[in-house]
Amino acid sequence: MTNTHGMHVLPDELAATDAVPMREAIDLMEEAVAFFDADCRISATNASFRTAYSAIAEYIRDGSSWEIFLLEAERHGVMASRVCQDLRLAETMLGDGRSEHTRLEHRPEGTRTYEIRLRSTSNGGYAMIQAEVVDERARAESDELAEVLMSKVLEACPANLTMSRIGDGQILYRTPAATELLGAARNSRDHFARVEERADFVTALLPDARVDDMRVTGRRRDGTEFPASLSARLIDYRGDEVVVANMIDLTDELALQAELERQKDLAFQSEKMSALGELLASVAHELNNPLSVVVGNATMLSEEELSDAALRRVGKLSDAADRCVRIVRTFLSMAREQPLNLAPATLPDLVETAIDAFHSHSDDTFTKIEVTLPPSLPMVSVDDIQMVQVILNILTNAEQAMSDAGIGGSVRIAGARHSGTDFVRLTLSDNGPGIPTQIHGRIFDPLFTTKSKGKGTGVGLAFCHRVVSAHGGSIQLDRNTATGATFHIDLPVAQD
Numbered sequence: 001m002t003n004t005h006g007m008h009v010l011p012d013e014l015a016a017t018d019a020v021p022m023r024e025a026i027d028l029m030e031e032a033v034a035f036f037d038a039d040c041r042i043s044a045t046n047a048s049f050r051t052a053y054s055a056i057a058e059y060i061r062d063g064s065s066w067e068i069f070l071l072e073a074e075r076h077g078v079m080a081s082r083v084c085q086d087l088r089l090a091e092t093m094l095g096d097g098r099s100e101h102t103r104l105e106h107r108p109e110g111t112r113t114y115e116i117r118l119r120s121t122s123n124g125g126y127a128m129i130q131a132e133v134v135d136e137r138a139r140a141e142s143d144e145l146a147e148v149l150m151s152k153v154l155e156a157c158p159a160n161l162t163m164s165r166i167g168d169g170q171i172l173y174r175t176p177a178a179t180e181l182l183g184a185a186r187n188s189r190d191h192f193a194r195v196e197e198r199a200d201f202v203t204a205l206l207p208d209a210r211v212d213d214m215r216v217t218g219r220r221r222d223g224t225e226f227p228a229s230l231s232a233r234l235i236d237y238r239g240d241e242v243v244v245a246n247m248i249d250l251t252d253e254l255a256l257q258a259e260l261e262r263q264k265d266l267a268f269q270s271e272k273m274s275a276l277g278e279l280l281a282s283v284a285h286e287l288n289n290p291l292s293v294v295v296g297n298a299t300m301l302s303e304e305e306l307s308d309a310a311l312r313r314v315g316k317l318s319d320a321a322d323r324c325v326r327i328v329r330t331f332l333s334m335a336r337e338q339p340l341n342l343a344p345a346t347l348p349d350l351v352e353t354a355i356d357a358f359h360s361h362s363d364d365t366f367t368k369i370e371v372t373l374p375p376s377l378p379m380v381s382v383d384d385i386q387m388v389q390v391i392l393n394i395l396t397n398a399e400q401a402m403s404d405a406g407i408g409g410s411v412r413i414a415g416a417r418h419s420g421t422d423f424v425r426l427t428l429s430d431n432g433p434g435i436p437t438q439i440h441g442r443i444f445d446p447l448f449t450t451k452s453k454g455k456g457t458g459v460g461l462a463f464c465h466r467v468v469s470a471h472g473g474s475i476q477l478d479r480n481t482a483t484g485a486t487f488h489i490d491l492p493v494a495q496d
């Protein structure tokens, strides 16, 4: 091949001793660049060029010819044949001196567009420079498409998303689901029921620009409050710091959790009761006979001629033995499966009988009892004698607790139908000292008492539990009451 581009061929020109070596300098360029010498052979390429034409790496080494480069590029589909032809022509024109500079378009994958320029170099050769063409119009179009897609996705998004400025809280965007839950407030502050919780949220968000599952109290569009889980990210949007937040209403989830917790408690309580009950019944049974020997002999001893001191001791012995007998009897009667004599009864009748019995038991009771039982309540299916005993036990406990602590003095009895179920709930609340949280799990245990010796045996609530469970109902201590003690008894509605 003849030198068609100039007189001097200076193959070492690129290795000139500049401050930065030439090859290193051209490697830094984003454009793909190849230098061809006057013989149309590659004298240097840069890294971008080698990457762009890596498919034909062996034909773009130093010394490779222009023609072969074009042929192989075409054969491997790296360049369209039209582009190859144009380049061939451009090189000829450059060589003829008809042009110093040629531009043409090249779209290798049909997606990006490149511009290829050929330029003469002072050593009689030429350089091929390939750069990506950034099409502003296409870019604007694709931005617009992205925006349309984004707004379609957000409009259809079932999550409660809001976008608001962090500084003044002004809402920039919200999904329809968020409007549904939180209303159309202009400021994200209105989504929080407590100002201090918003402050905590912002404080938590700032350091890492993210917050996950923070518990806050939200405010619904109708003004009511709800427990919420808040997750958010802080992003930069058109020069503003913007909070993208997702607030989830936890009301149903928490109610479900509480219900599961309650069911677990009930099941645990029942299991514990039946195991303990069986154990106690067999112990009581075994104690019955030896105890009657102790009582009988103590009675006989008290009739003997003994010194006063000895008689006093015998008296103590017989008192203690009597107490044991009473306890054993209570257990035996508790453990014995009393047959249930079920019949329809009204809650007001049961409650009234229990209150009468309560007054006749304790003559000087100070406890005020307030009953509110709507007449619409359905009848319940119960063994009235046993159920009156249950109510009486709870009233007695309340009275004892209040008089011991010197707090409170009234008991409220209310009733309500459980919506959607076949149960009626009787609720008894006193305003006494309440039950310490640490013993909540033990009060239904047989023999569990906090009362001093001789005052309580700890069977009252165990009895209540056994009776109510035998009815297919349940009895629970309300663990959420702030003052006093509240018991709920759920009883089955009588079927007619």
Ligand SMILES: Nc1ncnc2c1ncn2[C@@H]1O[C@H](COP(=O)(O)OP(=O)(O)OP(=O)(O)O)[C@@H](O)[C@H]1O
Pocket (backbone or CB within 6 Å): 393, 397, 398, 399, 401, 402, 430, 432, 433, 434, 435, 443, 444, 448, 449, 450, 451, 455, 456, 457, 458, 459, 460, 461, 462, 485
């Ligand atoms: N209304 C109440 N207020 C405060 N504590 C209560 C109340 N009801 C029950 N308790 C607590 O529960 C414990 C167990 O009650 P439970 O009726 O089973 O036994 P008791 O009253 O101690 O003895 P018994 O009923 O055999 O006389 C009580 O000792 C008391 O500590």
Ligand SMILES: [Mg+2]
Pocket (backbone or CB within 6 Å): 393, 396, 397, 456, 459, 460, 461
């Ligand atoms: Mg009691």
